Amino acid sequence: MSEKTITFTIDGVEVKGAPGQTILDAADAAGIYIPRLCHFKGLNPHGSCRVCTVIVNGRPQAACTQPIAEGTTVENDTEDIKKHRSNIVDMMFVEGNHFCMFCEKSGNCELQALAYRLGICAPKYPFQFPDCTLDASHPDIFIDRNRCILCGRCVQASKDLDGKCVFEFVGRGAEKKIAVNAEAKLSDTNVDVTDRAVNICPVGAILKKREGFKIPIGERMYDAQPIGSDIESDTKSIK
Amino acid sequence: MSVEFKQTIKEICEACGNDRSLMMDVVIATQKRFGCVSNEAMDLIAENMNAHRVEVEGVVSFYSFLSPDPKGQVVIRLCNDVVDQMQGVQAVAEAFKKELGIDFGQTTPDGKITLEWTPCIGMCDQAPAALINDMVFTYLSTDKVREITDELKKHGDPEQIPIRYGDGNNAHDLVKSMVNNGLRKKGAVIFGQHEAEKGVKNALSMSAVEVIREVKNARLRGRGGAGFPTGMKWEFTRAADGDKKYILCNADEGEPGTFKDRVILTERADLLFEGMTIGGYAVGSDEGILYLRAEYAYLRAFLENVLKERRDRGLLGKNACGKDGFDFDIRIQMGAGAYICGEETALISSCEGLRGDPKNRPPFPAQKGYKECPTSVNNVETFCAVARILDKGAAWFSEVGSQGSPSTKLLSVSGDCTNPGVYEFPFGMRVDDLLKKVGAQDVQAVLIGGPSGQLIGSADFERTICYDDLATGGSVIVFNSKRNILEIVGQYMDFFVEESCGYCTPCRVGNVLLRNGIEKIIHGQGEKADLDYLQELGETVKLASRCGLGQTSPNPVLTSLKNFRAVYEAVLIEPTDGQQPSFDIKAALSVSEDLTGRKSEIYKD
Ligand SMILES: Cc1cc2nc3c(=O)[nH]c(=O)nc-3n(C[C@H](O)[C@H](O)[C@H](O)COP(=O)(O)O)c2cc1C
Ligand code: SF4
Ligand code: FES
Numbered sequence: 001m002s003e004k005t006i007t008f009t010i011d012g013v014e015v016k017g018a019p020g021q022t023i024l025d026a027a028d029a030a031g032i033y034i035p036r037l038c039h040f041k042g043l044n045p046h047g048s049c050r051v052c053t054v055i056v057n058g059r060p061q062a063a064c065t066q067p068i069a070e071g072t073t074v075e076n077d078t079e080d081i082k083k084h085r086s087n088i089v090d091m092m093f094v095e096g097n098h099f100c101m102f103c104e105k106s107g108n109c110e111l112q113a114l115a116y117r118l119g120i121c122a123p124k125y126p127f128q129f130p131d132c133t134l135d136a137s138h139p140d141i142f143i144d145r146n147r148c149i150l151c152g153r154c155v156q157a158s159k160d161l162d163g164k165c166v167f168e169f170v171g172r173g174a175e176k177k178i179a180v181n182a183e184a185k186l187s188d189t190n191v192d193v194t195d196r197a198v199n200i201c202p203v204g205a206i207l208k209k210r211e212g213f214k215i216p217i218g219e220r221m222y223d224a225q226p227i228g229s230d231i232e233s234d235t236k237s238i239k
Numbered sequence: 240m241s242v243e244f245k246q247t248i249k250e251i252c253e254a255c256g257n258d259r260s261l262m263m264d265v266v267i268a269t270q271k272r273f274g275c276v277s278n279e280a281m282d283l284i285a286e287n288m289n290a291h292r293v294e295v296e297g298v299v300s301f302y303s304f305l306s307p308d309p310k311g312q313v314v315i316r317l318c319n320d321v322v323d324q325m326q327g328v329q330a331v332a333e334a335f336k337k338e339l340g341i342d343f344g345q346t347t348p349d350g351k352i353t354l355e356w357t358p359c360i361g362m363c364d365q366a367p368a369a370l371i372n373d374m375v376f377t378y379l380s381t382d383k384v385r386e387i388t389d390e391l392k393k394h395g396d397p398e399q400i401p402i403r404y405g406d407g408n409n410a411h412d413l414v415k416s417m418v419n420n421g422l423r424k425k426g427a428v429i430f431g432q433h434e435a436e437k438g439v440k441n442a443l444s445m446s447a448v449e450v451i452r453e454v455k456n457a458r459l460r461g462r463g464g465a466g467f468p469t470g471m472k473w474e475f476t477r478a479a480d481g482d483k484k485y486i487l488c489n490a491d492e493g494e495p496g497t498f499k500d501r502v503i504l505t506e507r508a509d510l511l512f513e514g515m516t517i518g519g520y521a522v523g524s525d526e527g528i529l530y531l532r533a534e535y536a537y538l539r540a541f542l543e544n545v546l547k548e549r550r551d552r553g554l555l556g557k558n559a560c561g562k563d564g565f566d567f568d569i570r571i572q573m574g575a576g577a578y579i580c581g582e583e584t585a586l587i588s589s590c591e592g593l594r595g596d597p598k599n600r601p602p603f604p605a606q607k608g609y610k611e612c613p614t615s616v617n618n619v620e621t622f623c624a625v626a627r628i629l630d631k632g633a634a635w636f637s638e639v640g641s642q643g644s645p646s647t648k649l650l651s652v653s654g655d656c657t658n659p660g661v662y663e664f665p666f667g668m669r670v671d672d673l674l675k676k677v678g679a680q681d682v683q684a685v686l687i688g689g690p691s692g693q694l695i696g697s698a699d700f701e702r703t704i705c706y707d708d709l710a711t712g713g714s715v716i717v718f719n720s721k722r723n724i725l726e727i728v729g730q731y732m733d734f735f736v737e738e739s740c741g742y743c744t745p746c747r748v749g750n751v752l753l754r755n756g757i758e759k760i761i762h763g764q765g766e767k768a769d770l771d772y773l774q775e776l777g778e779t780v781k782l783a784s785r786c787g788l789g790q791t792s793p794n795p796v797l798t799s800l801k802n803f804r805a806v807y808e809a810v811l812i813e814p815t816d817g818q819q820p821s822f823d824i825k826a827a828l829s830v831s832e833d834l835t836g837r838k839s840e841i842y843k844d
Contacts (some may be wrong), residue, residue: 065600
């Protein structure tokens with residue numbers, strides 16, 4: 001590995017990074033928040049949600065998969081990109097059945113928090129109201145597919161971190177679903193409540209039983225600060 | 240679970256060396272043998288192949304020719320492409336339903352015959368067409384449906400249905416198909432007279448670097464649609480680190496209205512394999528794979544035999560073509576019904592025995608492709624062009640065509656014209672000249688490049704077909720003035736909804752929303768704001784999608800909004816009561832009315 005640093009700009013601000021680093025990682029290190037959902041530190045970038053889309057030298061790229069390059073200009077926080085990002089987040093809401101007001105993940109949910117940060121109060125796209133299944137067969141864990149955004153974190157974590165294969169996608173297109181490694185039920189798999197895969201879902205699709213609403217309102221992850229605040233060095237810049 | 244069943248699955252897996260990367264072959268063979276890949280089969284395959292059951296399920300549920308539920312020994316797949324719709328497939332569909340007594344998606348009560356829809360099978364010039372198991376039936380009519388179903392009811396074997404064989408190799412003993420080549424214009428390059436194996440012989444007398452230089456000098460650009468310079472792609476693949484490299488041929492030909500590779504595979508298979516051999520030599524590969532779409536399975540035995548003959552003649556295998564140290568062979572990988580697998584990284588996933596999801600880039604296939612090795616994926620026609628370049632030289636190749644797009648291109652023309660078929664023309668031909676040549680009159684619109692291309696109207700007919708103006712992988716579809724543009728757009732959006740892999744959000748969800756938005760307008764519930772809505776939605780899908788499918792799938796909507804805006808405006812309505820036109824108050828109230836058993840006092844009939 002060469003020790004060379006790479007210099008580029010994000011919205012006009014000069015950022016430095018190491019060769020091979022992704023735009024998202026370099027931005028994080030520089031205290032610049034690029035919205036993301038599927039990405040999770042420690043897993044291979046999945047590149048599926050597309051919320052992290054930025055414009056690199058005029059071309060759209062996913063910041064979580066695109067390596068930095070010398071002298072490039074990256075646009076992140078422009079009106080145009082924010083519009084497309086909101087549209088994508090909107091799509092996730094109408095694609096599933098997300099009832100934040102009585103979801104136990106509320107306040108700790110990355111999708112909800114991102115919607116708030118982007119200023120989405122209600123989606124503009126028509127709700128699809130899909131028929132989804134719920135699997136509560138396991139004594140400690142349940143899956144509610146109504147809320148799954150197909151980010152792939154559980155699939156990857158089970159394989160790459162837990163050394164198992166509890167979760168995998170089945171179906172194609174709009175029929176794509178998260179499935180478990182058994183003919184039907186989660187309880188027939190070798191999943192364990194301590195698996196990383198069980199503790200990584202950005203939304204309320206994989207949850208542990210008997211833990212709902214444990215954290216009082218006001219103390220939840222995103223009650224006081226919008227999502228991304230931890231990354232931003234200058235929190236005043238958040239509008 | 241019977242012992243015999245277990246044993247058969249075991250044998251199927253063993254025939255593939257229990258090699259996980261050959262999962263496609265295993266599930267395809269299982270489907271063929273048992274009419275489904277059942278839950279039990281998935282368990283057994285996982286066990287034998289050292290995979291997880293849900294991974295097998297992930298693969299089976301991805302491809303539309305595979306299914307966990309039993310299908311009949313005979314599966315009829317009627318093509319519902321837009322061109323087939325134009326040629327009266329609905330009447331044919333009704334006839335099938337009536338004769339078989341079942342609906343689409345169903346199997347006859349005796350479990351013998353399944354009836355399904357399928358997207359473009361590459362027979363638009365002979366529509367309406369259907370696949371019955373691996374066999375193709377073209378120019379269907381209600382009478383023919385009756386004959387076919389009568390036969391099937393008698394003996395249940397599609398191969399016993401009497402057919403008249405098509406021209407050329409379609410009548411070959413190993414093809415025996417009623418497909419016609421429909422080759423209307425032979426150009427000098429792909430379908431010109433040529434001396435067999437001269438290209439590869441010349442290539443092997445040069446260094447690999449010289450071969451690549453010749454391809455670069457010819458300024459050959461990929462014929463699959465994207466138009467990437469082939470010489471450059473090979474140079475990257477050659478330069479990439481790795482001892483093992485691969486050369487892949489993309490014969491997925493799934494873009495609606497494209498059927499030119501079908502004719503190459505039928506009539507120029509040797510030229511194609513010659514080109515692949517040159518490619519293998521150029522990039523430093525000893526293994527080529529031809530990825531053949533399931534719809535072209537009727538050509539498989541024929542192509543396998545061409546490969547065998549080449550092996551027998553020493554053109555493939557150890558010291559291929561007599562070149563010491565050049566060991567090169569080619570295998571065929573069958574697809575199983577997925578348009579997305581034509582996308583080069585999805586094609587690689589499928590060859591690896593995975594779900595046909597595209598991969599993240601970088602790394603590009605030239606760096607890390609099939610099995611993480613440097614790989615070049617090229618179109619069927621591209622390989623043929625390479626063979627001709629090495630035969631006659633770069634200068635000869637680029638004699639015709641335009642500056643940015645040298646040489647000829649195969650166009651597959653279908654729709655409203657008297658002479659649908661395959662034409663080899665120099666690049667740079669004007670659309671109106673082409674329309675004259677194919678016998679198209681009263682033309683309202685032309686779709687250049689299939690639904691992922693552009694829908695243009697007469698204002699653009701002076702434009703030319705080439706990479707720098709109107710690019711196409713081959714598909715040209717003509718619509719006369721009687722056709723309903725909005726319905727065509729809606730049908731193509733149905734296609735993309737069906738064929739999106741679902742990996743990324745904008746393509747998975749956005750195409751559904753686009754389709755629904757078009758339907759709303761077709762149903763006379765659209766207002767002006769809906770056009771802006773579709774425009775912005777389409778732009779988001781284009782901008783943010785992960786691969787070429789979503790980056791182009793909004794094109795039917797976006798290019799028709801641009802070029803046929805009046806068609807939209809003519810059916811919009813202006814709400815007068817302050818309510819959205821799509822809102823039907825009576826329908827909205829009906830559920831509560833049913834529940835309460837009372838009718839609304841205000842909104843009465
Ligand atoms: C959704 C989608 C489908 C595609 N289908 C095909 C196809 O059927 N055949 C093909 O050659 N290229 C297809 N392509 C283009 C390939 O990704 C790739 O660019 C091509 O095979 C490269 O070969 P070439 O450079 O010789 O054109 C498709 C691309 C996309 C995005
Ligand atoms: S269940 Fe959760 S972690 Fe798994 S794909 Fe769905 S949203 Fe992602
Ligand atoms: S965070 Fe980059 S695509 Fe999801």
